[in-house]
Amino acid sequence: QSALTQPASVSGSPGQSITISCTGGSSDIGAYNYVSWYQQHPGKVPKILIYDVRHRSPGISSRFSASKSGNTASLTISGLQAEDEADYYCSSYTSAYTIVFGGGTKVTVL
Amino acid sequence: QVRLQESGPGLVKPSETLSLTCTVSGDAISSMTYYWGWIRQPPGKGLEWIGSVYYSGSTSYNPSLKNRVTISVDLSKNQLFLNLTSVTAADTAVYHCARPSGGTYYGYWGQGALVTVSP
Numbered sequence: 455q456s457a458l459t460q461p462a463s464v465s466g467s468p469g470q471s472i473t474i475s476c477t478g479g480s481s482d483i484g485a486y487n488y489v490s491w492y493q494q495h496p497g498k499v500p501k502i503l504i505y506d507v508r509h510r511s512p513g514i515s516s517r518f519s520a521s522k523s524g525n526t527a528s529l530t531i532s533g534l535q536a537e538d539e540a541d542y543y544c545s546s547y548t549s550a551y552t553i554v555f556g557g558g559t560k561v562t563v564l
Numbered sequence: 565q566v567r568l569q570e571s572g573p574g575l576v577k578p579s580e581t582l583s584l585t586c587t588v589s590g591d592a593i594s595s596m597t598y599y600w601g602w603i604r605q606p607p608g609k610g611l612e613w614i615g616s617v618y619y620s621g622s623t624s625y626n627p628s629l630k631n632r633v634t635i636s637v638d639l640s641k642n643q644l645f646l647n648l649t650s651v652t653a654a655d656t657a658v659y660h661c662a663r664p665s666g667g668t669y670y671g672y673w674g675q676g677a678l679v680t681v682s683p
Contacts (some may be wrong), residue, residue, distance in 0.1 A: 455627050456608070490669035492611075499660070500611065503603040543611050546618065547668040551624045553601070558610035 458544055459554035460481065465562040468533045474559045476527040476544030483519070484525040488505055488547035491520055491529045495540045501525075503542075504529065539563045566590040568661050568674035576655075576681050582648040586661030587641075594619045594639045598664045602635060602646045604657040605626055605676075612657075618643055651681045 459477040466472040476483070476491075484490055491504040502511045504520040507527065517532045527546070531538055544556040572584035586602075588593035593600060599616040606612075617635040625633050634647040644661060658676040665671025 458610075472679070488668040492670075499673040501668055502665060505666055511648075511665070511671065541610075545613070545669070549583050550627065552626060553613040554667060555603075555611040555613055555618070 455548060455550065455552060455554050457509045458546060458554055459544075460544060460556040460559045462557070463562065465564055466531075467564045468536065470528060471500050471532045472531045472534060472542075472561065473533075474542055474561070476529070476546075476556045478525050478527075478546055478554070480525060481549040482525075482546040483522065483527055484538055485524070485549050486547050487529040489520070489522055490545045491518075491527075492543045492545070493540050500543065502560065533564055536563050566663060566672045568663065568672060570659060570674045570677035571658060572677055572679070574680060576651055576679060577683055578652055578681055579650055580639045582646070582651050582655060582679055582681070584659055584661075584679070586644045586646070586674060588643065588661075588663070589627055591663065592639075592640055593637050593644065598642050599624065601662045601670060602638070602644075602659065603662055603663070603673075604659045606654075606657040609657075614646065614648075614659075622672075648672070653681050655679070656681045 487507045492500040494500040507522045520529045567589045601616040602614040632649045660676045661674045662670040663672040
């Protein structure tokens, strides 16, 4: 299975909003509302931010929001903060009963 | 509190078999609720889903690894296992076991075990 497509990097200044895209196909993102987003700081374990396209995991800031349109999902970080600097991964359930991850996006806070 | 801990050799020779154990505490694999997963991350690279296993032994594998991977469980020991055969340097990675918080997203992760494939 091919990895979902994410931009390698996205950057923004503190207080700005940024959006990370995640593009798949009709057998994964387009087929199910089972898109998740993870945040991973260097040397740390991935942390679930968003599940089922748009639902924030308990304890996750409302600055994180997500959506899906067709075969593309998006994660938006509003009011960017220094602590948001990390790698972000999307994932989706697939029609083959598997999970596929995106290649990851490095977010830099300028 | 659900906790997962990976264990196994940190160094494996090319062409040999990588074997890891994940010991679970704070939850029972036999609870019949989740597909427990294995995920790996090569140094400096992204996450790759390896596969998952249900308490019954039912499995699902990444098609790109399917011919080499076996995931199993031991309910009496509350452990899951990963075997990956015919390893190469490309299999060098941190290997995580994980439990979903819901249906298809992983809320609980082990700290990971670094496995290096080298002669």
